[in-house]
Amino acid sequence: MGSSSLIVLALAAIVFSAGAMIVSRIFVKRTTNPQKGEPYECGIPTEGSPWKQFSVGYYLFALIFLIFDVELIFLYPWAVVVKRVGWTSLIEIIIFFFILFMGFLYAHKKGALKWM
């Protein structure tokens, strides 16, 4: 099929989702009611907006992830050639992991991995 299959599948997803929504829109009887538009908070009117400064704890993990994910991408081409390159590749990867692990330990020491 080749790369065009990506477009085909993305289109199929859109067609499927949009189709389902359109079909449901045809069947559904819509009613309006001011309380329907309120956010669900266990039946109590919500206090303040959730769209404000949020605890940083969650984002720290995303930042550390970024480092590791980039590193993981470097590893893919390496992984393909391990068998051909042989021992050199093992030494290389040990050095690579060592450097990475230092960074990891630094983050750990800084308390970035401790959930607050």
Next chain:
Amino acid sequence: MIEELMTTEQGDLVINVGPQHPSTHGVLHLVITLNGETIKKVEPHLGYIHRSIEKMCESLSFRQFIYVTSRMDYLSSHINNHGCALCVEKGLQIEVPPRGQVIRVLMDELTRIASHVLWWGALAMDVGAITPFFYAFREREAINDIMEETCGARLTMNYMVPGGVMFDLHPNFQKKVHEFIQLFKSKVDEYDELLTNNVIFKARTRGIGMLSYEDAISYGCSGPTARASGVHCDIRKLYPYEVYSGLQFEEIIESGCDSYARYVVRMKEMRQSLSIVEQLIDNIPEGDFQAKTKAVLKLPKGEFYSRVETARGEFGVYIVSEGGMTPYRIKFRSPGFSNLSALDHMARGQKIGDLVAIMGSLDLVIPDIDR
């Protein structure tokens, strides 16, 4: 730097948990202040099912008001009734015949098992394991069937009357209870396998919701909640009523002070209750199940206080009588109300997921709190 960022106040969220929330087991409404996932404050708002039972009882006779109390702590309705019946008996100085006493205690302990079993399932569901809930209900059904045969009802039994119990036992009672004892003995072990020794469950409950010995006393906690903090508070042992003084059972006391300790206390209590049932089931004395009482009860002028150990803790009934046909004032001291007051203290600094586990380990029944 990171710690500074994490403790800033600007990111605080105020969230309503309840009254319509899957894990408040009813209509408890908690307003919690969160920083990220960490709880800064928990404020209970009560009253969603407050029916003012205390006021209602003021216009009901001394026979009638007992039945209203079944609707308070509906999971140990029989024990609630027991407390009220004891209080009226104390006022009238009625001696319950031995058979009546044994039947009452038998039913109490079966109710306690049923309540703890349900609590076990509900706690498991609160920490995210859904399957135990179904297993719990399977065993609870067996108890409910036994109750149904004798009392005619499954949840609000209304089996107590001042002076004894309402009817005699059903002929099948002993046989069925024997069957249940055999069944339950193997099932309790199954519960342990399913949850008690689960690594995730232990991680979720150990060291969570600490309630120290002093705090447990100061917050007026009772029942398994207090006993998990090492407080000696089982009414059945301290101030024995009915035939409890002649029975062999242990008061379970743990020193863990955390959710896991509360869990362990209840698990062990189930076994103790089962042993009480075992001791009594073959030794039900013959004779009357109910003392002779007048048709219309009139308590003498004065104040009477009785207390019993429900599945959740100490249940107190305080009757102020003016000598009439109805109580002048009734106060029910419900265990859940005091236990709930400790929730804020226990939950501070924990995660939102822990709050749910702590509430589960407190075994809150909302009508018991709201009354």
Next chain:
Amino acid sequence: MSNEELKSVLSGFNPGLTFEESGEWLVANVEPGEFLSLAKQIRNNESLSFDYLFCLTCIDWKTHLTMVYHLTSTSFRHHLVIKSKLDSSRPEIETVSNIWKTADFHEREVAELFGVNFLNHPDLRKLILPDEWSGFPLRKNYEDPVNMIKL
């Protein structure tokens, strides 16, 4: 500690106390103004150590209100009931929520159902009733034609 001993110790704290012994437990009547100091003393005295407040309630006697505190000691297992008469038009008493933490919720309940004002209570908002509720449902003269059903 027996009732006699309790009486003598308590009289030492406050000579104005009157006692009743007709019921199950010793009852001490105290003036609302002197209640707080008595509460502190019986909580902290080492031979009394009433550390467990297991019931706190109020009774409406139409002419006046009576606060009732049921106390026990977890170390000595003796009981004491403290009663305090309050004026029904302006019921006021010091809070004990800083002595027994359980009193926090119980006092809030009494405050909204009986209208007792607990002085120095940290947070005396409505706990059970809706915020806009007026009247005190457990008072004997309370009438609510909508929500109350007469039997």
Next chain:
Amino acid sequence: MWNLAGISESIQNGLNRALSPAWALTVEMIIVGISVIGLFAVLGLILVIMERKVSAYMQVRLGPNRVGPKGMLQSLADTVKLLVKEGLTPDKADKFLFNLAPFIAMIASMLLLVPIGFAKNFQIWDLNIGVLYLAAISSVSVISILMAGWSSNNKYSLLGAMRSGAQIVSYELSAGFSILAIVILSGSLRISDIVMAQENGWWIFKGHIPVLIAFVIFLVAVTAETNRAPFDLAEAESELTAGFHTEYSGMKFALFFLAEYVNVFIVCGIGATLFLGGWMPLHIGTWKAFNHIMDYIPSSIWFFGKTFFLIFVIMWFRWTFPRLRIDQLLNLEWKYLLPISMVNILLITLVAIMQWHF
């Protein structure tokens, strides 16, 4: 009948004979689109009924048993119910993102179907970086969850989305390392090469203990990545009512639901391909006769059998374990799984270089 490759080939030949090459390709694309949609819908229906039956079995009850034979049409009835439900949008929500989120979830999970080998020579696109492609596209689904949670203007949703953001990205690392282990052993990123490398035995048998470790880590990581219990913190119903999709209803909710189940299928399919040989029948080294007998079972049955076995395992997790807490979840990843996988990679490198695998 079970030879999917034969069917696709005959269709292609037929089209090429009847139409010009351009038209043949267009018709082929339409057929692919329709069949993928069909697969999606059928998978959704089957997995939902499977989940309900498995949970019922574990919870000593019957499960759905009224609609159709043994309740097998229950999920169809549910779909119809969801179809006629009104899809609400909260007043204060970011309406554009709110409605876009389910589309993203659907597109992400549908694109993941591209490199999966359903049967011998039956793949939508056997691209040469298949494994890398899977790792890349599977991260897109977290965007849809964050989008849904944030745009709902609901605190539960926001918390759920934030949790799943931290959770999914974290577990992606372990999943990536586990995939890498197989890449090292197979020496290729192409899915068909990886399957062919297991011709004389599946990696889980050939690769000794390091591959077993990688397999277990992979299972844990994908359970977390697909937001399933015991890692379903994004929608922890006892804490956050329904987490990131609290405000979704009707068809929008159904699309999230569907995408979640198809994601489960896909990650299990990947697991089956990498560790259990994909469509490759059970071959044992040089046992010619045994291998030959195994070849009689069609390759598509092998693939779906293995995949559904893994799905069953993941469902088994869900109905047995309590849920973890967010800090425990992240601890598990960063303090245990990640270091273990890194060391494991070194071990596997050693195994590959020394040719210790069979």
